[in-house]
Structure formats: C-alpha cells, structure tokens
Amino acid sequence: MAAEQTATLGMLQCRISLLPISITLLSFLSCSSSSTENRIQLDKSDCWTGAGEWQIPVDTGGFQIRYGHELVVHTAKYLGPRGSVARITNGMNCQNCHLDAGTKPWGNNYGSVASTYPLFRNRSGSIESIDKRITDCFQRSLHARAIDSNSQEVKAIKAYILWLGKEVPKGKKVKGSGIMDLPMMDRAADPEKGKAIYLTQCARCHGKNGAGQKDSIGFEYIYPPLWGPDSYTTGAGMYRLSRLAGFIKNNMPHPIDYHKTLISNSEAWDLAAYINSQPRPGYDISSDWPNKKSKPFDYPFGPYADSFNERQHKFGPWTWVDKKY
Ligand code: HEC
Ligand code: HEC
Secondary structure (H helix, E strand, O other): OHHHHHHHHHHHHHHHHHHHHHHHHHHHHHOOOOHHHOOOOEOOOOOEOOOOHHHOOOOHHHHHHHHHHHHHHOHHHHHOOOOOOOOOOOOOOHHHHOHHHHOOOOOOEOOOHHHHOOEEEOOOOEEEOHHHHHHHHHHHOOOOOOOOOOOHHHHHHHHHHHHHOOOOOOOOOOOOOEOOOOOOOOOOOOHHHHHHHHHHHOHHHHOOOOOOEEOOOOOOEEEOOOOOOOOOOOOOHHHOHHHHHHHHHHHOOOOOOOOOOOOOHHHHHHHHHHHOOOOOOOOOOOOOOOOHHHOOOOOOOOOOOOOOOHHHHHHOOOOOOOOOO
16 A cells, blocks of 8 residues: 555656656747757748857867857958958958858858758869868958968867857758848849949948948958958859849848848849949959859859850849749
8 A cells, every 4th residue: 555655656756757848848849840950040930040159168169169250250350461360361251241150041141051061062063161161261252362271260160150050950951041042133233223222322331432441440340341452352252143132132231131121122133233343352263163054144254155145144134044043
C-alpha cells in the first residue's frame, strides 16, 4: 500500500515536472510550421533577421565573432585610409551596403551565406569559399589593395558571418536575404529621370556630387559616397543596375525598410541608372565570367553570347529576359 502510494505520487510528480517542458515545446512549435527552422529569427513577414551583437557568446569564440562584427560595422576605423591595423581600403564600411551589420531583411544581409557557401559562382567560374567572397567585396566594393585571406580580420569576419547564419539549414536560402529582385520595366532605365529624383531624395545626405560626408575627424563616412574615387568599383555587385535598384528600393532614403518604401520600382531603376553613369574607380574584369553565356542580363561589359550591346545590357529594356529573372 505504502509502495503503491509512492508510485502514484512519483507518477504525479513526473507529470507535474513534465508540464513546463510540454508547454515550452508547444510554444516552440507554434512559432514556425517547420520544426527545422525553429531557431531562425524571423520578422513579422517571415523574413530572416540576424541576431544582435548582444547575443554573441561571451567566450573565446565570441571574442573573434565580436571582432568580426566590429570590422563589418567600422571597417574604415581598422582598414581605411586612416585605419589602425592597415591602410588598404577606400574608407567605406561593409555595413554601408550590408545594413545593420548584415542582419536587416532585404538589406543585403548575410542570412544565406553560411548555408550556401562554398558555392559555385559563374563570375569566377569556380567554387568559392566564404573567405574568397569576403576578399572579393574587399577588392571590388572597398577597392582594397592586397587583402590577405589568412589575416585575423578576414578570419574574424568569416566567424561572424558563420555565427549569424548558423541556424539556417545547409543549402537553404532564407526569405529576405541579400537584395530583392525588382520587377523589370518595359522601357530602359533613364539616368536623366534618375538625376531629378536624386537631387530631391538623396543629395541632402550623399551630396550633389555623390561624394558623401565624413565624420568630423575624417575616419569614417556618416553618409557613404555613391560615386567618385572613394566609391565602389566597376567590378562591384552594385555596379549592376538590378543589385543597386533592389538595394535602393528597400533601404533608401535611409533608414526605411521594405515594409514601408518611399521610392517606386521605376524610380529605383532610374536612380540606379543615374548613379552607375557617374565616374568611379575601374576594376580589372578581364577574367570574370569565363563562360559568357552565364553573364547576368544587366552585366555592363561584353563580350556577350547574344547580339545586344553593352548599353542595352546595362540599362535595358531587357526584352530578351524572362521577367521573373
Ligand atoms: C558598395 C557596397 C558594398 C560594400 C561596401 C560591401 N559589399 Fe559585400 N556585397 C555587395 C553586393 C552588391 C553583393 C551581392 C549581393 C547580391 O548579388 O545579391 C555583396 C555580397 C557579399 C557577400 C555574399 C553574400 C551572399 O549572400 O552571397 C559577402 C559575404 C560580402 N558581400 C561581404 C562583404 C564584406 C565582408 C564587406 C566589407 C569588407 C563588404 N561585403 C562590403 C555590396 C557591398
Ligand atoms: C538621411 C540620409 C540619407 C538619404 C536621404 C539617403 N541615404 Fe543612402 N545611405 C545613407 C546612409 C547613412 C547609408 C549607410 C548606412 C549604414 O552605414 O548603416 C547609405 C547607404 C547608401 C548606399 C550604399 C552605400 C554606398 O555608398 O554605395 C546607397 C547605394 C545609397 N545609400 C543610395 C541612396 C539613394 C539612391 C538615395 C535616394 C533615394 C539615398 N541613398 C538617400 C543615408 C542616406
């Protein structure tokens, strides 16, 4: 009898102690329909959104991740023209284009990098590691001389990007990562129309001359340059109209996001056409896109596998492309 009671009691205790676990399990499952994605942070429209700096672990691994975060946010402080580690870049920060340290939905974030790299990329015609992709943006977007992929800095940025994307299942591209593909226009993008919008919507921060504005001590940009000697090169992703237009639409004028945009799609294409018609540093693209058939529709440099010229590739209308590119 006494033994029976203990058993019942024991079972009761067991039930009670299980209760909180089942509640946690239930709320855990109701966050997302797919159980493999339970720990991915999503915004109200189910777009991936990156973890904040405060979530970086406080251990030795966390130290490197935190340095990577710091480098993405304040690249110029360490590697810019007055940098404390090396003076090799144009003074831009990674975050100028990878907003909120690469965590913002449709803000050119790093959500799908850890899950999709190493990745075959047509631009180089080879399988690229994350390190290669980081040094690529250093050279093409930050116009960096000799960036060492074995340096502490590249390793730290890689550790940060891997940490940001660690919950994304291998091979998966999450919603809201990178830059949105905007619907195409039926006409060519028009730099003249873009200029008029630029002067009313953008020049107050980026300057009439596109040169941006540095802070009072001249270390970092408050408003980064959009063209001129310190801007991204002709070999950068932003030099393709679709990348620049998609970025502008969902993120500019700063600090809007994709939930409430101010620029229409056609305005974004025209702005991109204006900005990418201005002078900027050149880049040796002679070994890019070894297979010319794989060139993106808006890649502005020939030779092409089709009969359309550089101007039509750069500005459109991209009549030969499936509208859902
Ligand atoms: C001038 C803007 C600009 C700057 C500055 C910049 N990037 Fe990028 N980055 C891009 C664009 C554009 C892409 C391609 C996005 C696309 O095609 O969807 C890209 C892509 C990447 C990717 C691959 C993303 C993916 O999902 O495949 C990584 C990684 C990356 N950049 C790292 C960096 C790092 C690290 C820095 C700083 C050293 C940096 N970038 C600075 C514009 C920039
Ligand atoms: C209120 C000031 C402000 C306005 C207005 C503004 N921007 Fe920006 N823009 C910024 C800031 C700040 C950043 C960098 C964000 C960061 O580092 O977090 C930025 C970044 C950019 C970038 C990527 C970095 C680069 O320099 O290449 C582009 C492209 C851009 N803006 C285009 C535009 C366009 C086009 C407009 C007009 C529709 C516009 N911006 C209006 C403040 C502004």
